[in-house]
Amino acid sequence: MSGHDWPLWEVFVRAKGGLSHRHVGSVHAPDKEMALHHARDTYTRRLEGVSLWVVKSDDIIASDPDQAGPTFAPAEDKIYRHPTFYEIPDEVKHI
Amino acid sequence: MYTTELDKQPEKKNVTPIDGAEDPALVEAFEARVAADEFIEPKDWMPEAYRKTLVRQISQHAHSEIVGMLPEGNWITRAPNLRRKAILLAKVQDEGGHGLYLYCAAETLGTSREEMIEALHSGKAKYSTIFNYPTLTWADIAAIGWLVDGAAIMNQVPLQRTSYGPYARAMVRVCKEESFHQRQGYEAMMHLMAGTPEQKRMAQDAMNRWWWPSLMMFGPPDENSPNTERSMRWRIKRETNDELRQKFVDITVPQAEYIGLTVPDDALAWNEEKGGYDFGEIDWEEFYAVVRGEGPVAKERMKARRDAWDKGAWVREAADAHEAKKRAAAAA
Amino acid sequence: MPSLPTISPEEEAKAKAKDGTSVGSFDAPTAGSRDEATIAYYLMLGDDALILGQRLSEWCGHAPTIEVDLSLANMGLDLIGQATHLLGGAAGAMGEGRDADALAFHRDVLDFRNCLMVEQPNDDFARTMARQFLYSTWHHMLLGRLAGSKDGHLAAIAAKGVKEVAYHRELASDWVVRLGDGTEESARRMAEGLDWMWRFVPELFHVDEDLQKVIDAGIAVDPREFEAEYREAIAAVLAEAKLTVPDDQRPILGGRHGHHSEHLGHLLAVMQFLPRAYPDAKW
Numbered sequence: 202m203s204g205h206d207w208p209l210w211e212v213f214v215r216a217k218g219g220l221s222h223r224h225v226g227s228v229h230a231p232d233k234e235m236a237l238h239h240a241r242d243t244y245t246r247r248l249e250g251v252s253l254w255v256v257k258s259d260d261i262i263a264s265d266p267d268q269a270g271p272t273f274a275p276a277e278d279k280i281y282r283h284p285t286f287y288e289i290p291d292e293v294k295h296i
Numbered sequence: 297m298y299t300t301e302l303d304k305q306p307e308k309k310n311v312t313p314i315d316g317a318e319d320p321a322l323v324e325a326f327e328a329r330v331a332a333d334e335f336i337e338p339k340d341w342m343p344e345a346y347r348k349t350l351v352r353q354i355s356q357h358a359h360s361e362i363v364g365m366l367p368e369g370n371w372i373t374r375a376p377n378l379r380r381k382a383i384l385l386a387k388v389q390d391e392g393g394h395g396l397y398l399y400c401a402a403e404t405l406g407t408s409r410e411e412m413i414e415a416l417h418s419g420k421a422k423y424s425t426i427f428n429y430p431t432l433t434w435a436d437i438a439a440i441g442w443l444v445d446g447a448a449i450m451n452q453v454p455l456q457r458t459s460y461g462p463y464a465r466a467m468v469r470v471c472k473e474e475s476f477h478q479r480q481g482y483e484a485m486m487h488l489m490a491g492t493p494e495q496k497r498m499a500q501d502a503m504n505r506w507w508w509p510s511l512m513m514f515g516p517p518d519e520n521s522p523n524t525e526r527s528m529r530w531r532i533k534r535e536t537n538d539e540l541r542q543k544f545v546d547i548t549v550p551q552a553e554y555i556g557l558t559v560p561d562d563a564l565a566w567n568e569e570k571g572g573y574d575f576g577e578i579d580w581e582e583f584y585a586v587v588r589g590e591g592p593v594a595k596e597r598m599k600a601r602r603d604a605w606d607k608g609a610w611v612r613e614a615a616d617a618h619e620a621k622k623r624a625a626a627a628a
Numbered sequence: 629m630p631s632l633p634t635i636s637p638e639e640e641a642k643a644k645a646k647d648g649t650s651v652g653s654f655d656a657p658t659a660g661s662r663d664e665a666t667i668a669y670y671l672m673l674g675d676d677a678l679i680l681g682q683r684l685s686e687w688c689g690h691a692p693t694i695e696v697d698l699s700l701a702n703m704g705l706d707l708i709g710q711a712t713h714l715l716g717g718a719a720g721a722m723g724e725g726r727d728a729d730a731l732a733f734h735r736d737v738l739d740f741r742n743c744l745m746v747e748q749p750n751d752d753f754a755r756t757m758a759r760q761f762l763y764s765t766w767h768h769m770l771l772g773r774l775a776g777s778k779d780g781h782l783a784a785i786a787a788k789g790v791k792e793v794a795y796h797r798e799l800a801s802d803w804v805v806r807l808g809d810g811t812e813e814s815a816r817r818m819a820e821g822l823d824w825m826w827r828f829v830p831e832l833f834h835v836d837e838d839l840q841k842v843i844d845a846g847i848a849v850d851p852r853e854f855e856a857e858y859r860e861a862i863a864a865v866l867a868e869a870k871l872t873v874p875d876d877q878r879p880i881l882g883g884r885h886g887h888h889s890e891h892l893g894h895l896l897a898v899m900q901f902l903p904r905a906y907p908d909a910k911w
Binding site for chain 3: 234238
């Protein structure tokens with residue numbers, strides 16, 4: 202070890218109550234407490250959030266874009282899952 | 297800022313051909329996606345040349361932000377009042393943050409920040425030439441905010457729509473945060489020009505020294521910018537160097553005149569026909585010398601960055617060692 | 629470096645004697661009603677924040693990683709903000725059109741009331757963190773109590789500041805633990821940093837006549853109230869850091885009365901250069 206850079210963490214911020222945490226970027230940090238400090242000092246300097254998550258980048262399991270076809274295409278033809286698939290007379294409101 | 301191609305002198309060499317080993321169908325699909333203004337994301341297939349160009353451009357941009365902390369940082373401890381001190385510290389801190397966002401964006405392409413920093417310290421990687429000029433007086437801080445950040449914004453705004461998703465998102469954040477930088481610089485300059493004779497002298501002197509280097513920030517003229525065509529096609533770059541430079545001059549000259557500053561260019565004249573200013577020849581020899589690392593304070597800048605990294609090594613090591621100990625204790 | 633013009637003692641005395649009616653840039657309503665001892669208390673806390681903020685800002689662009697650079701700048705910004713409010717409060721009460729900048733940039737060493745610890749040079753990251761840890765632990769305990777001050781303006785500044793300082797304390801403590809229980813080198817550096825700073829801890833708890841007056845008036849906090857708590861908190865963090873609490877030595881005092889270390893003069897020469905060199909200029 203000769204002063205290497207620290208591992209990478211992904212940062213998620215909840216902008217305000219009622220919203221989900223959203224990915225905003227990443228930071229390098231030696232451990233989870235420091236990752237939170239660094240996330241705070243980097244990504245919430247302008248009142249951007251009320252809550253922070255940090256996740257080690259290596260711990261994220263991502264879908265494979267090359268498999269995007271098999272992963273997401275089957276949802277394409279299931280139009281009956283969408284409300285616009287159903288025709289309802291205008292007179293009947295609020296369904 | 298600071299996204300111009302700095303790596304080479306203009307060469308007669310043509311655009312690097314896309315590696316013949318790559319599947320033409322994949323290349324074609326990729327080009328079609330980019331042409332349709334779709335975003336490319338980290339794990340998507342991309343031509344190697346696209347990946348390489350992006351790593352170079354984004355890391356160059358990141359290095360510029362980090363090295364760019366130094367000329368202004370030179371005046372934080374000497375800011376003339378508490379308000380200016382807080383503004384300047386916040387601004388230079390923002391630049392550090394921008395460097396950080398950009399390194400992270402480049403890391404999604406498979407190059408670690410450490411590798412990029414090493415490339416900077418070894419002189420292999422470049423950063424914007426503008427930061428190799430010294431900040432002599434307080435007016436330089438005003439000039440940097442107004443001119444250098446002004447040029448930066450001009451370069452960066454189009455990059456919010458650049459084709460690589462993580463880069464584009466980093467740029468959105470950067471542009472949002474940077475919006476105050478240029479305004480504070482111009483405001484500081486206004487104060488100087490409304491001040492004492494000494495202050496006016498400082499302001500004009502800063503204008504004289506920073507004007508031309510600011511114009512150089514947009515990079516070499518289009519005819520000498522070897523990769524512009526391909527970068528435009530790939531939506532890595534969205535406007536050419538000369539287009540952006542012209543825009544900058546047209547916007548900035550009236551701002552200078554408004555507060556009584558003289559633009560140090562005898563050839564400067566309004567051209568009714570093109571609806572913009574004509575301006576003098578840029579000293580490209582100086583530009584390339586600075587790119588080669590021969591700028592007035594290039595050695596100081598590099599030394600400061602290497603020192604920070606080397607003197608921080610034991611801190612980074614210590615935190616890693618502590619984490620390893622805790623992990624070992626938890627496992628036991 | 630320009631020579632620092634001396635401050636005319638008559639001017640100073642006049643200003644102090646006069647119960648100022650004109651207000652500073654920040655403070656308004658209670659400006660005219662503070663007595664000398666209260667003003668001194670404002671200056672003491674304001675100067676602490678200003679000098680420590682100035683020291684932290686020296687790191688900008690030179691920290692061990694970019695993330696740490698941002699953390700140090702954030703703390704510096706918090707402190708410069710606090711200094712602006714506190715010195716503004718003092719300036720308003722002193723009157724004669726003074727503002728926070730007049731106090732920050734046009735006083736010399738003898739009129740600065742910051743403690744000796746905050747003016748100590750940064751040296752390496754360990755010494756900077758030792759200073760931050762020892763000061764912000766005290767600062768946090770103080771501001772928490774000061775939020776109940778009878779001086780409403782001071783209470784408001786403290787209530788805002790305590791949230792900022794809670795983070796300074798947490799971050800600095802975390803660093804002390806990591807450096808203390810990191811590598812052999814970091815442990816050595818951390819111990820040296822603590823050793824450098826430890827002699828200035830007693831000053832934080834020293835109560836002189838002026839301070840006693842404002843404590844009795846319900847304006848200031850008596851730091852002796854939380855000295856035991858402070859020592860416990862410090863010991864707990866140092867234990868986690870596998871560091872030993874340094875031995876107490878004869879206290880070094882003086883900062884609160886303008887008798888500083890040699891370092892403050894250099895800090896002021898840099899910080900005050902522009903307004904001193906160009907006294908007629910506005911920036």
